[in-house]
Amino acid sequence: MDLRTILWIIGMGITAGTPLLYAAIGEVLAERSGVLNLGLEGLMLMGAITGYMFASLTGDKWIGILAVIVISAFLGAILALLMVTYRANQVATGIAFTIFCTGLSALIGKPYIGVVATDTFKKIRMPFLDGVPMLKPIFEQDILVYIAVILCIAAWFFVYKTKAGLHLRAAGDNPATLDSLGVSVYKVRYIYTIVGSILAGIAGAYLSLAYSPSWIEGMAAGRGWLTIALVNFALWKPQNTITGAYLFGIFYALSYRLEAMGIAVPSYFLRMFPYVLPLVILILVSWRAKQKGSIAPKTLAVPYLRGSK
């Protein structure tokens, strides 16, 4: 395996990891506020079909993204209504919501199967890299990849360096104290559930508008569930999500490249290969949690009722 191939794998890994990165940043924010949003897979699918639908109808991909933001926010609001206001069991709500959205996205996506969208996100040419063509696979990506990286850095800054970020962390670790400060815990959880949903929707839109411009039923292929594992991997720190997302993407690209080289491992095992990483990480994180105590937000998935202990 020569350097050129390795760089190709890294480049393709970045592209494959970007939807995971968007969804992971969103989920880190939501879980930090104490809300376990298991509706990510459904939100990704709805984001994918909404983005594709509006981009096909209007011929402009940015209108597609705008539509995704609006509709994901609406869906996130429904989720927040159920999980925060009605204090429904967050695990059950998220799973039921995912099943619902999977079916709904398949239904509204029927007319769009096989339709070729005219305006999709293409890779941006970097002319200054013409002298170093080896680096092109890594740095010639579409604009959503760069936006994801910027968002990751912004999220890190926001969570650790701003007062609003402090409120976010308090909402997840010690909501009663936050409440006594006069900040509405409900409002904080609502906001970050909706923000997380928007980012999950954009992750889905990336799949259908940039990664593989098309729509097929269930195209998220389990990436929403994988994001939950990646948030654990990131130890609930936004800056770590980039490592997890890109590592998974690299393993995924590697599995295809190894098969193209004819490596004597059946393709079934090669397809399993990328998912081994989150499994190993989850085991390590759980083991560490047993030793030193859990680093998850202390009231994760525990609904907050004002006035209760």
Add this chain to the structure above:
Amino acid sequence: MKKFAVCFLILAMLSSLLVGCATSPTGSASPTATASSPSPTATASSPSPTATVSSPSPTASPEAKMKVAFLYDTTVGDFGWYYGHEKARKLTQAALDFVETSYLENVTPGAQAERVMTELCNSGYSVIVAATSGYEADSLKVAEKFPNVKFLNCCGVTVTANVETFYPLTTQIWYMLGQVAGKLTKSNVLGMVGAVVFPVDLQIQNAWLLGAQSVNPAVTERIIYINTYYDPAAERDAALALIDAGADVIAQATNDPAHVQAAEEKGVYAMSQFEDMRQFGANAYVSGDVFFWEKYYIPTLQAIHDGSWKARSFWPDIFSGVAGMADFGPMVTDEMKALVAASKEKMKTDPEFFWKGPIKDVNGTVRVEAGKQLTQEQLLSMDWWVQGVVTSMKSNP
């Protein structure tokens, strides 16, 4: 306020359910089960197909029409396999006035397919077309219980009194496409996005390489199996990995055109199965096989109607018109066209001359000796690759 919100949510979910269960007006059949639901029984509890099949045309002839059902595993929107069958169904419906055809999408092979087929047989359908090999086991089971219903299994293996199997001899076309690919390739590496390891697919993949090696013995073929027939994202990733591994002519065994788009992006060539996919890559598209299933459906249904039908294992060759070669792209030279024409001429008298020995497999074992030819049994159970194929899968001895 709480009560209102709860009522609104329930109404929203119910209305989306109702929208989903509505049927389209003509020709097509019942609610499509959403492929994503976790338990198959939940989705298959949709009402029986005949309840929502379109009403017969206003000028229906007095005698009952022969009811024919087409079963599809995924969707007709794949612009590949099922798209072709659906086109043919419409042409067949238009050509024959004694049939009433309908189709069902998203029928998963296994328990659901068996249930659906049994319901169709109980509802007066006389012919069931199972448009994928995945339905073979289910159709054989149901065919035993309903000896008066005829089953047409696409790409099947077993023939019984009321079960016929059919598939065009596309290996002929792929041998010739291989000759073109062998001349076109500069890197001497061909790339194939494989779906599932299945004998007919392997026949095509081997015939393609044999054709290429007949004009260029140094050619190799790399295959990546994505383990499903329909996943455009995975197909695209596989195509990109093949192109990075050096392949400059890409073909596919899956149902859709994602590899043509990938080839167009990277500036290499593409060939396709099932449909003419040049609109997805005008510079990349060389040629491919195209199906005209109606050339099989129309005479077969006519024979069933006349009573002259007998179940058989039917492999129509390139001269029957069921499958043909797509028009050549601009990159095909006269030399390549001459090669193809010469092979076609040879196939008139010796249809599968390319399966003549000596043929070695990837491990070097001789599968067919010089002077012999692969038999039909050997072809139908093919589970090995020709020498020159690079794949992760192991050839069975």
